[in-house]
Amino acid sequence: MQFLTLLMRNRLAAAGGIVLSLVVLLALVTPLLPLANPDVTDTANRFLMPGAQGHLLGTDHLGRDLLARLLHGTRLSLAVGFAAAFFAAFFGAAIGIIAGYFGGRTDNLIMRGVDMLMAFPYILLALAIVAALGPGLTNALIAVAAVNIPFFARNIRGVTVGLAHKEFVDAARLAGLGHTRIILTEILPNVIPVIVIAMSTTIGWMILETAGLSFLGLGSQPPQADLGSMLGEARGALITNPHTSIVPGAMILVIVMGINLLGDGVRDALDPRLRSGALTRPMPATRVERKGTIPDQGDGEAVLSLRQLQTQFHVKNRIYKAVGGVDLKVAPGECLGVIGESGSGKSVTALSVMGLVASPPGVITGGAVYFQGEDLVGAPYEHLRSLRGDKVAYIFQDPLATLHPLYKVGDQLIEAIRVHHPVGRSEARARAVALLKQVRIPNAESRIDSYPHEMSGGMRQRVGIAMALANDPEVIIADEPTTALDVTVQAQILSLLDELRRERGLAIVFITHDFGVVAQLCDRVAVMYAGRIVETGPTEAVLNAPAHPYTSRLIACVPELGGGRRRLEAIPGLPPAVDRLEPGCAFAPRCLKASAACREGDIALEGPGMRAVRCIHPEAELEEGVA
Amino acid sequence: MTGYILKRLLSAVPVLLGITVIVFLIMALIPGDPALAILGAYATPENVAKINRDLGLDAPLVARYFIWLGNMLTGDFGTSFSLNRPVIDEVLDRFSATLLLAGTSFLLCTLLGIAAGVISAAKQYGWADKGITFAVLLGISIPSFFLGMMMILIFAVELRWFPVSGMKMAYGGGGFADVANHLVMPAFALAVVATGVVARLSRSAMLEVLRQDFIRTARAKGVREGRVVWGHALRAAMVGIIPVLGIQAGFVLSGAVYIEMVFQWPGVGRMLVDAILKRDILLVQGGVVFVAACYVLFNIAVDVAQSLLDPRIKT
Amino acid sequence: MSTVLKLDGLTKSFPVGKRLLGKPRGVVHAVQPVDLEVQQGETLGIVGESGCGKSTLARMLVGLLPPTGGSIEINGAPLDNADPAEFGKKIQYVFQDPISSLNPRKTIRQVMEAPLKRLHGMTRAARDKRIAEIFASVNLREEFLERYPHEFSGGQAQRIGIARALAAEARILILDEPVSALDVSVQAQVLNLLADLKAELGLTYLFISHDLAVVEAVSDRVAVLYFGSVVEVGRAEDIFRAPRHPYTKLLANSAPVVGRALTAPEGRETELPDPLNPPSGCAFRARCPHATELCAREVPQLSGEDHRAACHHPLDQSGAIETEVSSQG
Ligand SMILES: Nc1ncnc2c1ncn2[C@@H]1O[C@H](COP(=O)(O)OP(=O)(O)OP(=O)(O)O)[C@@H](O)[C@H]1O
């Protein structure tokens, strides 16, 4: 049902579907229509023009009624096209599922055979088959179906291999299911959408192909005619009587176009990735739609200061308030930790600074980002670009995904330098080597020519750090730079970052979900929950005397090494979905101290000096902290 | 690198053998006496005797295959009875014409298709994207033979920009201008479908790549958008596009059969269709094996290009 | 107490660079000979860095991967998964990624019914009753049964995964990183649930994780895996407090802890050894501050009584090398 709604929402697909249904309907009722016999020749009335008495579309070179021939030809072409698609899909899918599920030698053998068939330009194979079996519509059908089997087989095999290694298949095995049952109940339901997609995108193609063989005179034989052979027969009179060619040709075009439109719609409706609208490309800078007043800069000492920043995701008719008014600031030489659970808006906050939030669907809807006193929200793209990587640099989480897989790490470093500084290649290269040495990469001179996949995770992240340092930025924003790494490597990267910041007086915004990391690295910390800062202050003050109930319970529920075997203090419930935030404190549903007042209006983030908390009943009296 | 090329060439040997086996088996499907089937209308007693001797048709299937293969390896593809000419000579003559046509089309579809796809992706949902998407849809829905016929009607008959057919090259005359003049229409007609497919694929490959983390990294470095799209993103997208180019080359070769019929192009496709209709089996066999082998070699070139582009492929 | 799970010289190697015919290009020893015993009612934690063979080991235990060598005994009988229906009743697995361990096109009821139907041959009514019981014990509402996996959060999906494992009524559960895909606040909920179920049903756990603190908090004993081998086994409260193997010590010192200053605990090489070209002797040699010539020559074997370590120069309580201490004293 959902599928049909989706399909109809897609206007082009709906149009294609309607056109196609009309044609199919017409083809179905053709025998019932009062049409002339399509095969009766009448040489006296050859080449009548469309509109002639009794011949709506005119007649062909033998005086046969074009309308009757067109409709009967359409019937034939559709039947053959659909049949070919069905057979190809059936056998191809069966082969693909077997090869993909069983893997190993079976897979190897089958796929070698398939590769062999795919080594032919497909028409050669079709021609060979027709040559052997002799011209004729059935043989053309066999040929077209046969040459398309490898396509299906390969496609379905790929999907099946992916599925066969999914954990739910293992789970089914452990639940006592045998191979046949697993294929039928676990694999097949997940493969069918792919088969449908592949079919809907190839039926049009197969109709073209069978028409093509008929056009060459190898398909349907006279007097029977499908659309292709009508076109083939009309070719001789192309110049003198073009209408005999245009009529069947236009019909093929209409049919195939209808199928293709519908097929695209089917694909979009069935492919979950496309369904969520994920396949949009992000624009060079996040869209800005700022409403309300622009807050002032606040603290003058901060090199970077976020004021009331709001970033949302507009997906269909939902609005996700990923960042709902965040205030943060960081001074030169300072390290600010931002901590929170997954989905609390840490990354979105970080990316908003330089307009790197994917857009669509992201929109910055309010607040300001002051860098050295200048508001960057809504700044012209070229200006933003000139600051990116030069004044404000990023280090991202997964170093394998964040480095370009096909460029040498050296080239990526050199590029980072040369975008902002007009230096020669050799000079940039020397600087790149120096950078790699600074981040303690052994044999920097040779490592510079490595590709990312040739390095270990820790080494790659060092390259990521080197790239961030390339232009001596004022601020580095590190978004969980060590989460993907093993603890031993994490310890090294953290101490490297700490050293670098002390040496260079860098301001660092360090995002993490690990209190241990914050405690070791950061001067100040801000705790985020549901897109807002709920508590902030000097690290020690916050960790030793958390004031917000969320902070204190989060600290309590994370086991700490050395605590021995024990029961953990769990927080019941889940973090809220940011598209359905209730008024008042977002933590209220999970908070033991929640009162009616907590669920009313906005609660301010307040406190003396560097300490602040967003809570009506804080756990502790705030003391003015000192960094 | 040379090692890799050699390795790939070596791995082509079983594929080539497989191709001959497949063609041989398909031809073995022909019902009735093979000698009569091969000779068809030319089945004089001396011809039957000759063919039985040449191809060992009395021998069992496996032996016949090896005799046939052995002949081919020495360059003997048999004789075309309808043309009364060695198959290999005819195929070579015709294939050069096809190569010119298909090669031009392939270049066209690669350049136009990738450019259209990249622009379409970079301007997603903009006017350029919508225009390209519609043109692509039209391109992949129109039968190339119908398109060719319509082009003849419009550009040759109505506008008289290009000649309908009658290229002199095939008969040993005609300079570059003559060839080019005759090439424009068929090459375009042939390129349209493949261009559509390449453009579609490039678009989705680009959309996929543009969402990747490393693109965000490039932007975070301050790389200019033009370079992000045409450098970082296209480079990564090519990894997905190149294999499809290999497949598209096969489609262009296949489509050439129709286009050669429509434009009277003296290529191998037209030769094959004529041969089938005249039931000149040896000519079909030889033509199919030869073209398929060339296509295999072309795909090796594609693999090599891929390995040059993607360092993650072990060479 | 009785031994419910016994691994004896269990190994697994993967051929790499397979060819259609002939021998593969190389062999990766994902799990070197491993000997372990798990007692009835115990939680044995297994820790190690990524790629050290944790999941390979776990998958062999439940028969999803055939071992290359060695043996597995369950309740004294050798592992025999010829009959999946019998085998599934003995040992079950809880997967790391809760969402992808549920078939996206099956309702939760269908997921839950499979083991009841296939392993226990229950009737419809009996199944419904049993599902209701299990759901009550993992704090899931029965209305979830008609929904599809994508409608659940990670924590809920992991409860469903646990419920499915319970439905098989196996007494041994292999938990492969059961909470690492979950949010910290939800992680504690699931860990507590696991503890309750264990106490209630008398289960035995093999708890795999890369998070030292989590493992310490839930385990009775802990085994540390490095490069496919167990390098240290001991009681949970001792193993990180007073590690005997230099690698365990490195791990413990690397874990970020509130109130401990940042140190880069490693001065020497940091890379794991190349699995295609394993070093001679101790695999940890290149990273070990105490490596000697003996370490290069001989592979250290697990030794010791309760607290065993595979090291030629194990550390004592104070963290010094024992041999050095003895030579001083
Ligand atoms: N492209 C997107 N489209 C729609 N919603 C998004 C998108 N990116 C993020 N969100 C939403 O924004 C919110 C904040 O996400 P964000 O990535 O900032 O969290 P995070 O704190 O960084 O989490 P993690 O610890 O997992 O990195 C989440 O609710 C998320 O679902």
Ligand code: SF4
């Ligand atoms: S404001 Fe109220 S509900 Fe929110 S954390 Fe404070 S006490 Fe709890």
Ligand code: SF4
């Ligand atoms: S055996 Fe030697 S190298 Fe290995 S951990 Fe012990 S001391 Fe270090």
Ligand SMILES: [Mg+2]
């Ligand atoms: Mg994040």
